[in-house]
Amino acid sequence: MDFSTLSNHGTICFVARAPVRKRVTRASDTPAKTPAAPSVDGRKRVVVEAVTPEIDAGRFPARRVVGETVSVEADVFADSHDSIAAALLYRHERTPSWTAVAMSPLVNDRWRAEFPVTELGRYVYTVEGWIDHFATWSRQLVKRLEAGQDVKVELEVGARLVEAASQRAGRAQGALRTDGAAQDPTRLASLAKALREGKTDVDAKAIELVGRHAERDVTPYGRQLEVLVEPVKARFSTWYELFPRSTGGGGAQGAPPQAGRQGTFKDVERLLPDIAGMGFDVLYLPPIHPIGRTHRKGANNTPAKPGEPGSPWAIGSEEGGHKAIDKALGTLADFQHLVKAAAGRKLDVALDIAFQCSPDHPYTREHPEWFKHRPDGSIQYAENPPKKYEDIYPFDFETERWRELWQELLSIFVFWSEQGVRVFRVDNPHTKPFAFWEWVIAEVRRAYPEVILLSEAFTRPKVMYRLAKLGFSQSYTYFAWRNTAYELYQYFTELAQPPVREFFRPNLWPNTPDILTEYLQTGGRAAFQARLILAATLGASYGLYGPPYEAIEARPREHGSEEYLDSEKYQLRDWKPDPGIRELIKVVNRIRHDNPALQTDRGLRFHYAENDQLLAYSKSTPDNANVVLTVVSVDPHHVQRGMINLPLEELGLDRDRSFQAHELISGARYLWNGPRNFVEVNPFSIAGQIFRFRRRVRSEHDFEYFL
């Protein structure tokens, strides 16, 4: 289609909208003979542009967690050759006054400063720049002196600049000021006098003193940017998912895998020591609400036979909806007890927020206007033609009553927050409007700023990024399907680039109840090892759908499917964990806990391995006090060897001295030397290795073998 002009298309907006930015001038049909007066302050000579971090021209906040710093950069420059100065201004949204930090020049007109974020919520920041006339004068004075020029007139120029600053300092005396500043007018007056008497050595302290009080024709950046500050767990978290209803069996005690008594919150409580002991800090439960009966799904996604429990995502029955609890799991009091018990072990219980209804959900009767109706009067079920999901009714977000729907959905978050839940895993957010998420997340955070939300959107990249920008703390990723070393390198390089890294926090899951990848199906124990080590070291946040992972469960429902056979989505299971993989989980999580470099996604670097079956990468803290190298073999079937090439200087290692590579899983210690070092990965032992580097502090005389 091609619209020639808008005149015949009533629905496209024809009206000339007001321009976003007021322009200095506008062309008109006839050349104006009278020039327009300038609408700007012509004496503001400094330009401030290209401020980072900035996401979509400031439309969205950058993201940090409590205790981090925000490093702000900007291009700041002016015409001519005057000295300039720039300041970073910041404040917490609840603080009316700004704090200023002087920016330092880097190269190529780029300036930088940073500020700490110590409180939850939003900080606002911006940049401004100005000409520093006294610094310009002082710099030129040095050159004139070096050239042996007569500087008598110049010293008078300087003295007058100082006097002007002195007068301004004096006028500001009434205002609140720190100790010592009261002396500034006097100090400045003395400086002016000294210059007139021929003083030519003007030190940095004097320049700073004058600069502080001199008139500044400040150019503001023009936009105020924001950073949203979340709890540390938004950045560094270790998730364990299980179905509470499957916890009634006995697992390790050897009950048959298909059987199992209906588990309850009390059973989950009994598992808390194990889960916390393995090093997890989030326990994520699929929906815990009453499950619908109409079109209920049974084992392996067939129609349910009587007595089958149904999918927990078919939310709502006559017993209640999103704010009710499935009686089979326990009571609300049991749930509250579980949340408290988990907290006692530093575990957050994460609830699944799935905004959809079974046909039996109370909403379908009480609020039919929130659903789409078919011409035959029935409610439209979920479908992705030709597939039909008749046990699920999606909400109609295009309903006229969307405001009431939004408020009700918000109240679900609020209800569970009131029960003590602070972590939510949100199911399929990409099938609900973006505007809804921006609003509902902001509202939840307004009341509970410590809330963490994980976006479960396995969809197109720009949609996933948008959801992160809108406020989700963490996001599922394509990690499960990136299996070759090159794919992993490419994907995690993309995630580590600005601006993506400023708003998108990956949470890596090797498996989920919906995803048993071909790699896990076919790779055996080594594949489970490799994917665990990758997830735990590539991602500061990762998670396992734990019981089947511990059991090395690899059987798909059918060939070519990523669904588990006898999936827990539709039936109870009793799992028998493999002690080896369970121990590896524990060790890897302890390594994460002990190494700050693994607790952030900022310091990731990939290294050339001279073997395309080996993926080598390091993470390091900014000061290189903690440097961790991971080498994983993506080949679960053969021993792989290769030389790993390290940029020693970037990692804070000395090119001329050997260093210790301490392999943290086995405990082995190697003495490495230079940038190229040999690594062998044996999938019949452990499919990956995690090295912590330590600089040598001893000389050769300290070694026994030297004696």
Place this chain on the structure above:
Amino acid sequence: MDFSTLSNHGTICFVARAPVRKRVTRASDTPAKTPAAPSVDGRKRVVVEAVTPEIDAGRFPARRVVGETVSVEADVFADSHDSIAAALLYRHERTPSWTAVAMSPLVNDRWRAEFPVTELGRYVYTVEGWIDHFATWSRQLVKRLEAGQDVKVELEVGARLVEAASQRAGRAQGALRTDGAAQDPTRLASLAKALREGKTDVDAKAIELVGRHAERDVTPYGRQLEVLVEPVKARFSTWYELFPRSTGGGGAQGAPPQAGRQGTFKDVERLLPDIAGMGFDVLYLPPIHPIGRTHRKGANNTPAKPGEPGSPWAIGSEEGGHKAIDKALGTLADFQHLVKAAAGRKLDVALDIAFQCSPDHPYTREHPEWFKHRPDGSIQYAENPPKKYEDIYPFDFETERWRELWQELLSIFVFWSEQGVRVFRVDNPHTKPFAFWEWVIAEVRRAYPEVILLSEAFTRPKVMYRLAKLGFSQSYTYFAWRNTAYELYQYFTELAQPPVREFFRPNLWPNTPDILTEYLQTGGRAAFQARLILAATLGASYGLYGPPYEAIEARPREHGSEEYLDSEKYQLRDWKPDPGIRELIKVVNRIRHDNPALQTDRGLRFHYAENDQLLAYSKSTPDNANVVLTVVSVDPHHVQRGMINLPLEELGLDRDRSFQAHELISGARYLWNGPRNFVEVNPFSIAGQIFRFRRRVRSEHDFEYFL
């Protein structure tokens, strides 16, 4: 310096400014119990972001010339899996109504459409997107039918969508519409009926018809962007610079090189056939105003002796200032005559706008407030300590009377525009405030939208880019100092990237009166050939400081200097052109004229030459109808050979068929085959080669030698 809090710094703005963007919600000190009502329309489900071209979030316009198209791209997507549509809206700033163009999806949620720019001035454009419910329905219907599902209810759903569109079409009947559209309500009604009767084949035309009348919940991008449209010469121009006062001699006639009668505008007129005949279309003259006497500079930048003419950039004497003409060159009438005569040969006379004054300029007496005064009462001369330029007074753009100064400087542009000048070369714009240029250029264009301005800013990259963003049509570059193949590759790759290419148009000068590079000083004739060919083929716009270039003048004032010996800046010269280089200039300019690929900087690609002394690059038109490969040797001393590697497919060439490489300087024709082809460049003949590729249209049976 480090400011702790703002409370003791009166000069930094403390006040919380109003946020640029209104936020949906705001955190408050106490968690709100009453949720805020959504402040957006929750049913607008489409997102529009990352629109290109967009410079600094729309702060500056992109740049095009008359007759080009603007290809606009955007990320457009929605939640869920509905079909979406997007439109590009555009209008000329003088046209109140928008024209809409349907956008087409590319990959990864990226959409594209383009619009032509046919008039000078600014165009405004933006993007909007919406859900296309009928297209969604139709796509799903096909899948349902393929799966053999009963679609009775679905056809009714579709019929209702069509009916709604039909009603809207009927209601819009009163509005102005194109022929045929009057039948739309009837057509839609028939379609609804047909669906109810079981019609299942809905074609694209029907989808378009429904889509045109269906209700659209349109999401606008939120910003209106602009493109500034200039004359074609802003993109493709060939400049020749000369000092009119040196044209009195006889040049080719063999007058001694140091001598020369004072040249006049009449002498310049006599040279016009030569200059136009060599293929130039802009004749740029250094300042033509009365020259100051105080501190006048003489030959080789020494104090002037009596009778020496002085530097034309020391503007102003008792005879007048920036609107006056140096009597020695002629009268205003002579100048007007020259401008007209040049126009008759399609040459634009470009004037030099140098906003600075000699101590004798009338402004220094009439407007002392526009200059900075030293404590001893003198006016501050120009300096870059320890260097002093006492023959030049800069304006003080920080004067309280900056508004009057700006208006006066604008009036200089207007005065010369009134004399018919449409091209200005602006001297040292980076020493005047950015805000001034944005205002003055907009004001000049308001009256004379066809004006072209060249920025002579040899300064830091971000300053040069900023000046281009502010409105300069073209910019001097670092070209003169990029001499190795790798340096040239790097620099021109940077210039060819978005967003730089959207606002910065390079104008390449191998030499200027200030720049005789070491490469030209030491490389002999081959260096002059190489730099000419590079400038003329790397840049759609280039220029020569002609007479010394034609004379292969290579003598610097002193070793290590880039100043010409006996520079024309301070004295008259008489030049003797070298017939060989003059002929090469003529040939190269003819090649530029004949090959559209060389008339734009858009289609530049570099190619691997297997010899780091050879630089190989092609330019091509978007349809590959014109593909020109240039190979230049940057080594002026030895023959260089290498294999050039061409991406045949990208250049529209067939991998399996030979093609003709027609060398346009020598006229030689080669038959090339495959991606790797041999080139030899002999600096003792010509230091570069320019090939035009032609696809073979004949088969081997057409060759005589085959018979």
